[in-house]
Amino acid sequence: MENITGNPVTYNNYLHTRLFLIDDLRNLVEKCSVIIEAPRRFGKTSVLKEFIRQETRTDAKQSDFNILFLELEGEETVNEFCLKLFKELLNLYRIRKRVEEISRFLGDTWNILASRLKKIGILDIGVELREKTREYSFSTWKEKIDPMISGLNSFNKQTIIVFDEFPDMLMNFKNKASEPADFKLMTDNLTGWLRSLRQKQDGRSKYQFVFCGSINLRKTLEEIGIGKRINDLETLVIPPINSDEAEVLITSLAEGYGMDMDHDSIQYVVSKITDGSPYYGQILMKAIRETRETTFKIEKVKAIYETMLRGGSHDLNHFHSRLEEYLAPGEKECSAIVLKQLCFESTHEKELYDVCR
Numbered sequence: 001m002e003n004i005t006g007n008p009v010t011y012n013n014y015l016h017t018r019l020f021l022i023d024d025l026r027n028l029v030e031k032c033s034v035i036i037e038a039p040r041r042f043g044k045t046s047v048l049k050e051f052i053r054q055e056t057r058t059d060a061k062q063s064d065f066n067i068l069f070l071e072l073e074g075e076e077t078v079n080e081f082c083l084k085l086f087k088e089l090l091n092l093y094r095i096r097k098r099v100e101e102i103s104r105f106l107g108d109t110w111n112i113l114a115s116r117l118k119k120i121g122i123l124d125i126g127v128e129l130r131e132k133t134r135e136y137s138f139s140t141w142k143e144k145i146d147p148m149i150s151g152l153n154s155f156n157k158q159t160i161i162v163f164d165e166f167p168d169m170l171m172n173f174k175n176k177a178s179e180p181a182d183f184k185l186m187t188d189n190l191t192g193w194l195r196s197l198r199q200k201q202d203g204r205s206k207y208q209f210v211f212c213g214s215i216n217l218r219k220t221l222e223e224i225g226i227g228k229r230i231n232d233l234e235t236l237v238i239p240p241i242n243s244d245e246a247e248v249l250i251t252s253l254a255e256g257y258g259m260d261m262d263h264d265s266i267q268y269v270v271s272k273i274t275d276g277s278p279y280y281g282q283i284l285m286k287a288i289r290e291t292r293e294t295t296f297k298i299e300k301v302k303a304i305y306e307t308m309l310r311g312g313s314h315d316l317n318h319f320h321s322r323l324e325e326y327l328a329p330g331e332k333e334c335s336a337i338v339l340k341q342l343c344f345e346s347t348h349e350k351e352l353y354d355v356c357r
């Protein structure tokens with residue numbers, strides 16, 4: 001098992017005790033659209049990537065799904081989102097040798113581009129596509145994309161359309177919108193449209209959507225009064241790791257790198273990461289490995305852990321980034337005090353005000 005601390009993990013690097021999550025996801029998407037909920041770095045994207053790997057590996061029995069994976073963190077406008085979705089759909093129609101249908105769906109003005117798509121592929125028509133759709137309004141996009149989604153009903157396989165970091169994209173919209181009302185309207189229109197697409201299924205569930213992202217999507221939509229837009233989604237929760245899993249992770253990583261960690265030091269690391277995410281285990285093992293020593297006793301491991309926590313480890317920055325981005329300096333200071341307090345002892349909500357004073 002490799003010590004991976006940034007990218008999503010798949011295959012042998014995916015903690016085998018968690019493979020049940022992939023089966024859970026597969027069972028859910030066969031029937032309905034899904035929202036994957038978990039805090040930052042809990043392994044949401046890894047579940048998706050491992051699902052895709054299992055479905056597309058060359059030795060797999062014929063896969064049951066076409067999977068479109070859209071990473072949305074960087075998309076700042078509805079137009080960018082629609083263009084990305086449109087491109088993925090065009091590519092799917094090409095791969096499945098159904099380009100002819102595209103002109104029928106999109107109109108004759110698309111004939112030339114459709115035949116170029118067939119000949120040279122989606123990557124090489126990217127600039128033309130962007131140019132042709134630059135002035136599209138949201139309703140034009142819907143006109144173009146709706147039939148392509150409905151067309152998925154006639155595919156022999158089910159299509160799964162994954163929106164990773166969907167709530168991050170909504171936050172980008174919020175930052176770009178000149179008025180809060182614009183953001184609300186835009187989000188309402190977009191999530192309303194996506195809901196109507198889910199409801200257009202003709203009973204055979206030939207396409208499903210998966211929404212994923214660490215900013216709580218339900219809460220974001222509830223706050224602006226449109227929580228009902230996603231109340232048809234089934235939830236896949238990624239749970240924290242229990243102590244058995246934590247031990248499997250740490251011993252596999254130690255073995256893989258020839259690290260001689262005694263029982264107590266392993267148990268110490270296990271105690272620190274139990275009820276957290278596998279990511280904590282990965283970054284702590286990385287910090288231990290970086291000492292370039294091979295034998296580890298508990299005292300040494302404790303010292304490495306303390307240094308990692310207090311030394312401004314790069315791998316812990318993710319956990320601060322949202323505080324930095326969304327809170328004003330006073331709010332951030334107050335939140336830091338509250339969080340510190342909560343980490344060390346449980347405190348009743350009513351007492352927190354006094355803690356901050």
Ligand SMILES: Nc1ncnc2c1ncn2[C@@H]1O[C@H](COP(=O)(O)OP(=O)(O)OP(=O)(O)O)[C@@H](O)[C@H]1O
Pocket residue numbers: 004005006007008009013014015018038039040041042043044045046047214277278279282283
């Ligand atoms: N099943 C797993 N087995 C081993 N390590 C894992 C597993 N899932 C996640 N990790 C660890 O967590 C890190 C983050 O995983 P991933 O990117 O999938 O999480 P995420 O929830 O999508 O994160 P973000 O909130 O940043 O989008 C990986 O680099 C890896 O270190």
Ligand SMILES: [Mg+2]
Pocket residue numbers: 044045046164
């Ligand atoms: Mg992710």
